[in-house]
Amino acid sequence: MTDSGKPSLPLQLETRRLILRVPQPADVAPLHEAIVSSHPQLKQWMPWAKSQTPRKTQEFCARARLRQAAAEGLDVILQEKVSGEIIGAAGYPRLDWELPKFEIGYWCRSDRTGLGLISETTLALADYAFSTLQAVRVELYIDDQNEKSIAVAERLGFRHEGLLRNGSRDGDGGLRDMRLYAAVSMQELLKPQPR
Numbered sequence: 001m002t003d004s005g006k007p008s009l010p011l012q013l014e015t016r017r018l019i020l021r022v023p024q025p026a027d028v029a030p031l032h033e034a035i036v037s038s039h040p041q042l043k044q045w046m047p048w049a050k051s052q053t054p055r056k057t058q059e060f061c062a063r064a065r066l067r068q069a070a071a072e073g074l075d076v077i078l079q080e081k082v083s084g085e086i087i088g089a090a091g092y093p094r095l096d097w098e099l100p101k102f103e104i105g106y107w108c109r110s111d112r113t114g115l116g117l118i119s120e121t122t123l124a125l126a127d128y129a130f131s132t133l134q135a136v137r138v139e140l141y142i143d144d145q146n147e148k149s150i151a152v153a154e155r156l157g158f159r160h161e162g163l164l165r166n167g168s169r170d171g172d173g174g175l176r177d178m179r180l181y182a183a184v185s186m187q188e189l190l191k192p193q194p195r
Contacts, residue, residue: 002069002070002071006070006071006097007071007097007132007133007134008071009068009071009073009074009092009133010068010074010128010132011068012076013076013124013125013128014081014124015120015121015123015124016120017080017081017082017117017120018078018079018080018081018087018117018120018121018124019078019079019081020076020077020078020079020090020091020121020124020125021076021077021079022064022065022068022074022075022076022077023060023061023064023065023075023076023077023089024061024065025058025061025062027061027077027086028054028057028058028061029054030085030086031057031060031061031077031086031089032052032054032057033086034086034087034088034109035049035052035057036052037109037110037111038107038108038109038110038111039052040110041110042107043171044143044146044170044171045107045143045146045149045170045171046107046171047168047169047170047171047173049171050171050172060075063075064076064091071097072095073091073092073093073094073095074091074092074095075089075091075093076089076090076091077089078090078108078117078121087108087109087112087117088106088107088108088109088112088117088118088121089106089107090104090105090106090107090118090121090122090125091104091105091106091125092104092105092125092129093105099135099136099137100133100134100135100136101135101136101137101138101139102125102129102133102135102137102138102139103138103139103140103141104122104125104126104129104138104139104140105140105141106118106121106122113148118149118152119152119155119156122140122152122153122156123156123189125138126138126156126183126186126189127186130185130186131186136184137182137183137184138158138182138183138184139180139181139182140153140158140180140181140182141164141167141168141178141179141180141181142178142179142181143168143170143176143177143178143179144163144176144177144178144179145176150179153179153181154181155190156189156190157183157188157189157190158181158182158183158188158189159181159182159183159188160179160180160181161180161181161182162179162180163177163178163179163180164177164178164179164180165177
């Protein structure tokens, strides 16, 4: 438990191929490189990616440690166990301790997509939310045109609950529709097939 009485959030989780951990100062440069290497793809779906600078990456890393310590959110980097390379980030960008419910967000380097790493990450975060944090609901908000993220949600068994018209802005400031996917128990979610 934190000083505020909220359950503690983890500093690290592991999957078969990844370490999901709160970033440290030494992670700023490799995390920023991962963002830059995937900039053309990321900026389509994530407005923050359009103007990401090394300083903003440093601020993200510092803020992640504060948010985790205060149980206000969980931002983790995705580090491959074999190579040690940082290949993305994920976590609970928004949470509601009263219900409790957790939103899962994620992104991955363009050269690591299609390998099931985001499915593995999402499943681990959902499992931790349900089994350890006693979540009654886990949500994913996905741009209506982001076919790869939609495929992740549907492959894992999240249910499409609705469309939020003009629910977000894209990297150029245009309005985008967002799909809401959710699960209310771990039993609803499928185990990803090994690759």
